[in-house]
Amino acid sequence: MAKIGLEVHVHITSLKTKLFCICPSHYAGKEPNSVVCPVCLGLPGAIPVPNKKAIEEAIKVSLALNMQISDKVVFVRKHYFYPDMAKNYQISQYDGPGTAPIAKNGFMKLRNGKTIRIRRINIEEDPAKIVYPTGSLLTSKYVWVDYNRSGIGMLEIVTEPDIEDPKEAREFLEKLRSILEHLGTCDCTIEGSMRVDVNVSVPGGERVEVKNIGSIKGVEEALKYEIARQEALRSQGLPVKRETRHWDDARKVTLPSRYKEEETDYRYFPDPDLPPITVTENWIKSIASSLPELPDARIRRFVVQYGLSEYDATVLVMDKGLADFYEDVLKIYYKPKEVANLLINDYLRWINEMNIRPSESKAKPEYIASLLKMMEEGVITIKIVKEILSEVVKGSDPRKLVEERGLTALRDQEFLVEIIKQVFAQEPDAVEKARRDPKVINYLVGQVMRRTGKRADPYLVNQLVRKMLGG
Numbered sequence: 158m159a160k161i162g163l164e165v166h167v168h169i170t171s172l173k174t175k176l177f178c179i180c181p182s183h184y185a186g187k188e189p190n191s192v193v194c195p196v197c198l199g200l201p202g203a204i205p206v207p208n209k210k211a212i213e214e215a216i217k218v219s220l221a222l223n224m225q226i227s228d229k230v231v232f233v234r235k236h237y238f239y240p241d242m243a244k245n246y247q248i249s250q251y252d253g254p255g256t257a258p259i260a261k262n263g264f265m266k267l268r269n270g271k272t273i274r275i276r277r278i279n280i281e282e283d284p285a286k287i288v289y290p291t292g293s294l295l296t297s298k299y300v301w302v303d304y305n306r307s308g309i310g311m312l313e314i315v316t317e318p319d320i321e322d323p324k325e326a327r328e329f330l331e332k333l334r335s336i337l338e339h340l341g342t343c344d345c346t347i348e349g350s351m352r353v354d355v356n357v358s359v360p361g362g363e364r365v366e367v368k369n370i371g372s373i374k375g376v377e378e379a380l381k382y383e384i385a386r387q388e389a390l391r392s393q394g395l396p397v398k399r400e401t402r403h404w405d406d407a408r409k410v411t412l413p414s415r416y417k418e419e420e421t422d423y424r425y426f427p428d429p430d431l432p433p434i435t436v437t438e439n440w441i442k443s444i445a446s447s448l449p450e451l452p453d454a455r456i457r458r459f460v461v462q463y464g465l466s467e468y469d470a471t472v473l474v475m476d477k478g479l480a481d482f483y484e485d486v487l488k489i490y491y492k493p494k495e496v497a498n499l500l501i502n503d504y505l506r507w508i509n510e511m512n513i514r515p516s517e518s519k520a521k522p523e524y525i526a527s528l529l530k531m532m533e534e535g536v537i538t539i540k541i542v543k544e545i546l547s548e549v550v551k552g553s554d555p556r557k558l559v560e561e562r563g564l565t566a567l568r569d570q571e572f573l574v575e576i577i578k579q580v581f582a583q584e585p586d587a588v589e590k591a592r593r594d595p596k597v598i599n600y601l602v603g604q605v606m607r608r609t610g611k612r613a614d615p616y617l618v619n620q621l622v623r624k625m626l627g628g
């Protein structure tokens with residue numbers, strides 16, 4: 158069995174400004190190096206001023222993850238020399254003599270009741286972004302540095318190595334993402350807002366760290382690959398050495414990183430520009446009292462209020478955008494189970510197929526309501542619903558699609574009676590049985606549906622078959 162620990166870096170996207178300066182923290186689409194100032198460029202003499210809201214966001218996340226919150230916020234300098242780091246140190250937090258991270262010793266529960274311990278949460282600034290204009294890290298002849306990202310407020314959330322397989326890692330990250338989105342701390346649909354380092358070892362081997370994976374799917378794939386690689390080495394009696402690797406998302410492999418980072422001495426010490434900030438009980442209490450509904454509570458509410466199974470409720474709530482969308486549909490079409498079924502079984506499949514998050518779908522709640530309403534009224538069949546759903550996800554109004562393409566269900570009684578007569582003629586045994594056993598009626602209805610390409614209104618066919626059996 159593998160041992161897995163995660164280091165999750167998330168941008169605090171709810172911040173309007175960077176962690177220690179007043180540059181805007183949203184830089185998507187901005188000219189490179191246009192959202193910068195002396196502080197986030199690390200110019201000598203520039204003094205950082207902590208963003209109070211960043212500390213509040215860290216406390217919110219700490220409360221949601223059942224952490225012990227430190228009574229002081231201490232920022233340290235973590236030294237390393239790299240082109241993404243203007244000052245040659247990153248302002249971060251550290252668990253050492255005289256310093257502590259904002260929070261320690263929390264936990265999260267997985268679906269099967271298992272507890273994943275969370276070691277610590279750090280508040281830290283993001284380094285600048287390095288761009289490789291003529292290839293990759295390994296092949297580019299030179300690099301560009303974009304400081305727009307430098308100084309963005311981030312949280313680093315570090316687990317104990319309690320995770321045992323890639324699926325569990327995915328579940329942990331999906332739940333963490335849902336918690337962060339419910340808190341409003343991180344809108345993880347923003348490109349690059351969640352990055353993960355995974356640490357993984359197998360029995361008899363050292364731990365390998367795979368750095369900087371940009372998606373939850375990537376984490377799962379990298380872990381699968383890495384566990385297989387390590388187990389193959391062990392089964393040949395070869396050692397797994399302690400090393401840092403990176404995930405090549407195009408080739409779906411982990412590769413050794415060029416630099417040995419194990420030996421780095423970061424020379425942590427408290428930043429003299431940033432005196433410790435006291436975290437009072439009252440401050441924590443007032444933040445705790447303003448927390449929104451979190452995923453576990455929302456799942457319980459979905460079960461009680463809407464009569465969903467725990468499984469269905471969990472699938473919906475594990476993505477805040479999907480859960481919000483679900484409740485928006487219910488506001489106009491209150492059939493909780495029908496809506497949940499369509500979203501979970503069919504809608505989500507298209508979302509995954511298109512490789513987008515549910516909140517990026519162009520479907521409006523009205524569209525899902527119309528689809529189900531048209532089916533309920535016998536205007537269209539479930540087959541048509543499934544057929545046009547992918548276009549609805551892309552933003553087409555289902556009522557228009559049905560009208561333009563003439564997809565309405567067959568309700569021509571004369572025509573249907575003809576087909577039922579044909580079926581009866583071919584299935585005399587079934588007709589005989591159906592008079593005694595209602596289950597066989599469904600079989601006959603199914604035969605009629607098949608002959609109409611599943612376009613007939615099943616309710617009407619059912620009525621007609623019953624009438625013709627009786628008569």
Ligand code: ADP
Nearest residue numbers: 160161162163164315316317318356357358364
């Ligand atoms: P570092 O700061 O050098 O990366 P840490 O001790 O802080 O080292 O651990 C980083 C991560 O490695 C944590 O998430 C931890 O759970 C994980 N980890 C520690 N030991 C192991 C192990 N034997 N196998 C897999 N992961 C591990």
Ligand code: MG
Nearest residue numbers: 164354356366
């Ligand atoms: Mg590490």
Ligand code: ZN
Nearest residue numbers: 178180194197
């Ligand atoms: Zn700045």
